[in-house]
Amino acid sequence: MPDTNTQERQAGSPADSRTPVLSVIVPCYNERPNVVPMIEKLDAALAGIAWEVIYVDDNSPDGTAAEVRRIARHDPRVRCIRRIGRRGLASAVIEGALSSSADYVAVIDGDLQHDESRLPTMLAALQGGGYDITVASRHVDGGDNSGLSSKFRHILSDGGIRLAQAFLPVRLTDPMSGFFMLPRPLFEDLARGLNGQGFKILLDLMLSSTAPLRVLEVPARFRERAAGESKMDALVMIQFGGLLLDKVFGGLLPLRFFSFALVGALGVVVHLLILALVRQTTNWGFEADQTIATIVAMVFNFQLNNAITYRDQRLKGPALWRGLILFMVVCGFGAVANIGIAQVLYERHTAWTVAGGIGAMIGVVWNYAVSATLVWRAR
Ligand code: GDD
Numbered sequence: 001m002p003d004t005n006t007q008e009r010q011a012g013s014p015a016d017s018r019t020p021v022l023s024v025i026v027p028c029y030n031e032r033p034n035v036v037p038m039i040e041k042l043d044a045a046l047a048g049i050a051w052e053v054i055y056v057d058d059n060s061p062d063g064t065a066a067e068v069r070r071i072a073r074h075d076p077r078v079r080c081i082r083r084i085g086r087r088g089l090a091s092a093v094i095e096g097a098l099s100s101s102a103d104y105v106a107v108i109d110g111d112l113q114h115d116e117s118r119l120p121t122m123l124a125a126l127q128g129g130g131y132d133i134t135v136a137s138r139h140v141d142g143g144d145n146s147g148l149s150s151k152f153r154h155i156l157s158d159g160g161i162r163l164a165q166a167f168l169p170v171r172l173t174d175p176m177s178g179f180f181m182l183p184r185p186l187f188e189d190l191a192r193g194l195n196g197q198g199f200k201i202l203l204d205l206m207l208s209s210t211a212p213l214r215v216l217e218v219p220a221r222f223r224e225r226a227a228g229e230s231k232m233d234a235l236v237m238i239q240f241g242g243l244l245l246d247k248v249f250g251g252l253l254p255l256r257f258f259s260f261a262l263v264g265a266l267g268v269v270v271h272l273l274i275l276a277l278v279r280q281t282t283n284w285g286f287e288a289d290q291t292i293a294t295i296v297a298m299v300f301n302f303q304l305n306n307a308i309t310y311r312d313q314r315l316k317g318p319a320l321w322r323g324l325i326l327f328m329v330v331c332g333f334g335a336v337a338n339i340g341i342a343q344v345l346y347e348r349h350t351a352w353t354v355a356g357g358i359g360a361m362i363g364v365v366w367n368y369a370v371s372a373t374l375v376w377r378a379r
Pocket residue numbers: 026027028029030031056057058087088089092108109110111113157176177178179199200229230231232
């Protein structure tokens with residue numbers, strides 16, 4: 001019988017000094033010049049703590065992953081997850097955190113904007129047992145938000161915070177913070193309920209917990225970005241709206257459905273604009289005009305869904321063309337169903353508004369369900 005000591009050592013006993021207590025998860029995209037300074041800063045900040053850093057890179061064209069691996073080859077505390085064909089801060093964080101076996105996971109940006117010297121304080125607070133999560137806040141005494149790149153970003157950030165607070169069961173001065181720490185088992189418990197889209201993983205975690213989490217906010221500076229550029233854009237903001245909607249509806253309807261329906265509504269506007277334009281500039285007759293407007297609106301909807309609704313599995317190259325054709329066929333059937341059902345209802349003396357509305361709803365649901373399985377089927 002092997003002695004238990006050997007067995008334990010093989011299994012990696014918790015007392016092993018190499019076992020990290022803290023995994024620092026760093027989502028990164030095009031952060032190559034920031035990798036070395038970031039690891040140096042972590043090393044300095046976390047002296048005396050068994051830590052590791054897990055970079056989650058979405059195959060950045062600047063070679064961020066190669067840079068991380070170069071260091072990982074001689075520093076076992078450094079790991080790299082390289083994802084291909086996917087993009088997204090929140091989903092990168094989830095993947096990184098789920099790859100950890102440490103007691104605690106921290107999430108921090110890879111562009112040096114967050115103040116890593118706050119990490120030991122955050123860890124000590126959690127180890128004390130009184131809190132479920134610690135959040136570095138720019139909006140408690142001693143915090144500082146000056147690193148936001150523009151006045152516009154300040155307005156956006158403040159507006160987003162107000163909006164988020166309206167949904168939160170606990171008071172958080174900085175629900176948009178991307179710098180926080182929690183016990184790894186708690187993250188694992190919450191992971192199933194996470195939405196995973198967009199930037200706001202902290203908000204997602206807070207809203208996914210059935211019991212309100214006990215939060216400690218520690219003040220932190222938000223530094224200016226030294227190298228590279230921010231990836232925050234209009235799509236990220238749309239995803240933020242989607243995240244809140246998704247949480248409000250308690251996951252009754254998938255977030256993608258809202259996005260798909262919203263894109264569809266925009267498509268109607270585009271359709272009408274094109275129809276008006278073609279009618280004014282040609283005299284091909286209504287049928288031809290309507291056909292042209294329909295095709296333009298379909299291409300518009302396809303492109304927008306491909307860019308937003310299915311951002312994480314965006315079709316490119318030949319798959320894009322195949323997807324477009326399939327999408328047009330699917331939506332063609334959707335339109336037939338829509339018109340047919342509305343017609344039947346109308347003939348049975350349903351009010352035209354109700355008949356039209358039900359027809360349109362059935363069309364959207366059909367288009368969504370079928371294009372989700374045929375056009376953007378998860379590969
Ligand atoms: N893997 C991966 N995939 N990482 C990403 C992606 C992505 O698609 N998009 C952004 N990142 C990484 C960046 O490389 C960076 O390390 C971090 O996520 C934050 O992205 P930034 O683009 O620098 O965000 P920011 O500075 O505009 O936003 C910061 O402030 C927000 C509050 O105003 C971040 O700290 C956010 O987390 C925070 O919510």
